[in-house]
Amino acid sequence: MKNVSLADYDHVDRAVLPIGTDYPPGQLLDWHEHRRAQFLYGVTGVMIVDTPEGTWTVPPERAVLIPATTRHRVRMDGVSTRSLYVEPDAVPWWPATCTVVDVPPLLRELLVAAVEFEADYSLSGRAGCVVALLLHEIAARAPLPFHVAIPAAPDLAVICRAYLAAPDAGITNADWAARTAMSERAFTRRFRAQTGESPAAWRTRARLLAAVPLLRTASVTEVSGRLGYASPAALTAAFTRAFGLPPSRFSTTPLGAGPS
Structure with a gap:
């Protein structure tokens, strides 16, 4: 049907x-x-x-x-x-x-x-x-492994969903800790307890997942720049390490090309 x-x-x-x-x-x-x-x-x-x-x-x-x-x-x-x-x-x-x-x-x-x-x-x-x-x-x-966990704590969940909507390579653990009025060490310990990984590792995976829909209309070169990677090679290495496939497998645009 x-x-x-x-x-x-x-x-x-x-x-x-x-x-x-x-x-x-x-x-x-x-x-x-x-x-x-x-x-x-x-x-x-x-x-x-x-x-x-x-x-x-x-x-x-x-x-x-x-x-x-x-x-x-x-x-x-x-x-x-x-x-x-x-x-x-x-x-x-x-x-x-x-x-x-x-x-x-x-x-x-x-x-x-x-x-x-x-x-x-x-x-x-x-x-x-x-x-x-x-x-x-x-x-x-x-x-x-195409997923990230969302913490059960509402304040942590809000931070994570905001990051998924707009991944920013410049965000640090200290930035997130300040938003919850916690020390960086206490925040990291709490975040790891709820997600199973450190805030930095979580953000890395979230940025890599954000590449997947972007690759439908943009090249690996363009996506690497938008997500804050130093080069297409850096994005390719991180993506392949996380998911077992290079980002080019999900791209319909040649490596160096972008929308005209």
């Missing part, structure tokens, strides 16, 4: 409902939750999924597994999706938090085929076999 509302079909007696949706540029799906678990795959574009616990950046040709009843919002940047909405008891292995995964060719083609099915597709025919194979393929996917 394509461009239909889940609410209109959630009652259908199928453990998996495949739905494809085309979104206008810049679409924001504000805070909401689904009774079912969701496998959200972007055929095109970049998605940014927020929950109260973290932010997940989903590059092109990747997907995010969203647990059932997880409150979330999604920012769509040129995205056409292929989603599966799955009854929780059908996937006891589903992760407890959002998880970004790769989508290899077989899984991609199964998703493309599945969204053409009617809501009440035959469980014993081809459609039922495709859906069963989809769940096997999703269960085999390994998590990718």
Whole structure:
């Protein structure tokens, strides 16, 4: 099914409902939750999924597994999706938090085929076999590190979300500590306890994640300058170290080119 509302079909007696949706540029799906678990795959574009616990950046040709009843919002940047909405008891292995995964060719083609099915597709025919194979393929996917944690403390969460909206290479631990009226040492200890990493490491990952949507319309050279890296090589080294792939893999613009 394509461009239909889940609410209109959630009652259908199928453990998996495949739905494809085309979104206008810049679409924001504000805070909401689904009774079912969701496998959200972007055929095109970049998605940014927020929950109260973290932010997940989903590059092109990747997907995010969203647990059932997880409150979330999604920012769509040129995205056409292929989603599966799955009854929780059908996937006891589903992760407890959002998880970004790769989508290899077989899984991609199964998703493309599945969204053409009617809501009440035959469980014993081809459609039922495709859906069963989809769940096997999703269960085999390994998590990718395209996320940062958001602290539970409201004051720290505000600082982190502001940084995600406008990453600044000049921000220091001392700057953040001053905003919370804490010593730098106490702030760093508190931040690490809530996120599992130091403020500096968190900001580094946040800046690298910010590169992913920028690379849709800008070159690696341009993105490195906008994010405060000394050179494209410096951005490439940091990005590859964090994510296992160079930023050029996500760019549609030649290295030295920018918009004309």
